[in-house]
Amino acid sequence: MMASARRTWPSVIAGIVATLIYFGVAELIARGLDVASAPALLIGQALIPLMPTALIKSAIAVFGTHDKLALVITIVAGGAVLGAIIGWIGARRRGLALVLLIGFGLLPAVVGFSSGAGLVATLPSLGGIAVGAATFLVLIRLADAPESETEKHDRTPARPGRRAFFGLAAGLSVVGIAAVAAGQSAATLARSAAGKVTKLVLPRPATSAPEIPAGAELDVPGLTPLVTESSDFYRIDTALFPPSIDAGTWELRVHGMVENEFTITMAELLDLPLQEHYVTLACVSNEVGGDLVGNAKWLGYPIRDLLARAKPHAGADMVLSGSDDGFTASTPLEVLTDDRAALLAVAMNGHALPRDHGYPARLVVPGLYGYVSATKWVTDIEVTKFAEKEAYWTTRGWSTHGPVLVASRIDVPRPGATVKPKSGDRVVTAGMAWAQHTGIEKVQVRIDNGDWQEAELSEELTSDTWRQWRCEHTGLSADTHTVSVRAIDLDGNVQTSERRPAIPGAATGLHERQFTVE
Numbered sequence: 001m002m003a004s005a006r007r008t009w010p011s012v013i014a015g016i017v018a019t020l021i022y023f024g025v026a027e028l029i030a031r032g033l034d035v036a037s038a039p040a041l042l043i044g045q046a047l048i049p050l051m052p053t054a055l056i057k058s059a060i061a062v063f064g065t066h067d068k069l070a071l072v073i074t075i076v077a078g079g080a081v082l083g084a085i086i087g088w089i090g091a092r093r094r095g096l097a098l099v100l101l102i103g104f105g106l107l108p109a110v111v112g113f114s115s116g117a118g119l120v121a122t123l124p125s126l127g128g129i130a131v132g133a134a135t136f137l138v139l140i141r142l143a144d145a146p147e148s149e150t151e152k153h154d155r156t157p158a159r160p161g162r163r164a165f166f167g168l169a170a171g172l173s174v175v176g177i178a179a180v181a182a183g184q185s186a187a188t189l190a191r192s193a194a195g196k197v198t199k200l201v202l203p204r205p206a207t208s209a210p211e212i213p214a215g216a217e218l219d220v221p222g223l224t225p226l227v228t229e230s231s232d233f234y235r236i237d238t239a240l241f242p243p244s245i246d247a248g249t250w251e252l253r254v255h256g257m258v259e260n261e262f263t264i265t266m267a268e269l270l271d272l273p274l275q276e277h278y279v280t281l282a283c284v285s286n287e288v289g290g291d292l293v294g295n296a297k298w299l300g301y302p303i304r305d306l307l308a309r310a311k312p313h314a315g316a317d318m319v320l321s322g323s324d325d326g327f328t329a330s331t332p333l334e335v336l337t338d339d340r341a342a343l344l345a346v347a348m349n350g351h352a353l354p355r356d357h358g359y360p361a362r363l364v365v366p367g368l369y370g371y372v373s374a375t376k377w378v379t380d381i382e383v384t385k386f387a388e389k390e391a392y393w394t395t396r397g398w399s400t401h402g403p404v405l406v407a408s409r410i411d412v413p414r415p416g417a418t419v420k421p422k423s424g425d426r427v428v429t430a431g432m433a434w435a436q437h438t439g440i441e442k443v444q445v446r447i448d449n450g451d452w453q454e455a456e457l458s459e460e461l462t463s464d465t466w467r468q469w470r471c472e473h474t475g476l477s478a479d480t481h482t483v484s485v486r487a488i489d490l491d492g493n494v495q496t497s498e499r500r501p502a503i504p505g506a507a508t509g510l511h512e513r514q515f516t517v518e
Ligand SMILES: Nc1nc2c(c(=O)[nH]1)N[C@H]1C(S)=C(S)[C@@H](COP(=O)(O)O)O[C@H]1N2
Pocket: 233, 234, 235, 236, 237, 238, 239, 281, 282, 283, 284, 323, 324, 325, 327, 356, 357, 358, 369, 370, 371, 374, 375, 376, 377
């Protein structure tokens, strides 16, 4: 049986309003119960694993870096579109529409529950479903009512039922959106309040980082600074909101295949001799030329010494570190026990870790991508075997071992820039190169298809940090040119020009940029 347009539109509108009420009610319940399961965000989480694997990490990068408000708006708007479709179906098959409303409404409950938040995480969605489905039915009934009345009696032009329908639909939409907005603002306030608990008083480092030599920074306008400000440091989080942990109650448990299991509190950790190291951290999903890489001064306790206290059993070959948000990373045990500056860090650039970067404690391991080493909000260290346990990204198609590949990037000139040659006909190109824990041997730059030319390198801070490069070019025609760059590490690995996507083990290829000489 075909439904008429007169019945389709009210049903579509009822679907949209029911969805907004769903989000609104669920949001208020989430705030009331103080569970971190804002349904709109749980849906974001739910969608991530449904995306093609190659997209997942870039999606995470986008969610992690951009305003969460935009995400909430996108998801509520997307939900409303889905609600409209369900409403359209409902004009024909009301029962099916209800099943779909309930089914989609349950998604966040499933995500919340399976992320280990417990049954309480399902309550916001269940409440939202109940009120949302009731809204849908009431609106449909209201839309239906006047039609049958006008059919019974004369064709009266006044349709009080219709007016009531639109009035109620508009009113409830406003209520739903306002509830989401109120819930989100309350959550934001609660989070910033929670961030103010127990401020860490940092001890003086037992071993300080080296002074930055004058030659470690080249003077080129537009070139990335050697040390990245914490507020400019890239962010990758699988959790849409960073957990807020009180340093006063934080504990790290070290266990698994060890002789001596123990837990350590923040007070105990801060009492240990802490070391300060500059380490450049990079994300495996960084595109060629991308900016998911940064360099900071970290203060922390060597993981090697923590593990020495735990005494790993022979046969163990991996450390699975886990955090409060369900993220895990698998790091080769040998990397954590050799002499590199792998740290359980409590400070970044001289201050307690910002919440986004792992407050109150995180791991930082030179030479490995973040996803296999740099667990933020770390609370658990389990000594185990690669054959027995798998980490968060590894179960999603990324390689188990994540050593950093030699890489380089062009910062200057900006893409598509028009360049006026300096004194004489000199054009300057500049950028960054990194091969953490191996070190950069040289950087070579090429204009169009010319010969590779050796760039000037900034003085190395340590082999764990990136270096700046700068190159001068003369005799370039007043035309558009392409500059490319490649780095060679101290083991003699030449950065490959072969283009490969980021999954499973980092993108390769050379960074190129076009500019015009005036
Ligand atoms: N708990 C937790 N730790 C995490 C992640 C995460 O999503 N959750 N992302 C990892 C990834 S993929 C990277 S690249 C680094 C990024 O650290 P940053 O956000 O401080 O730059 O953190 C790692 N540690």
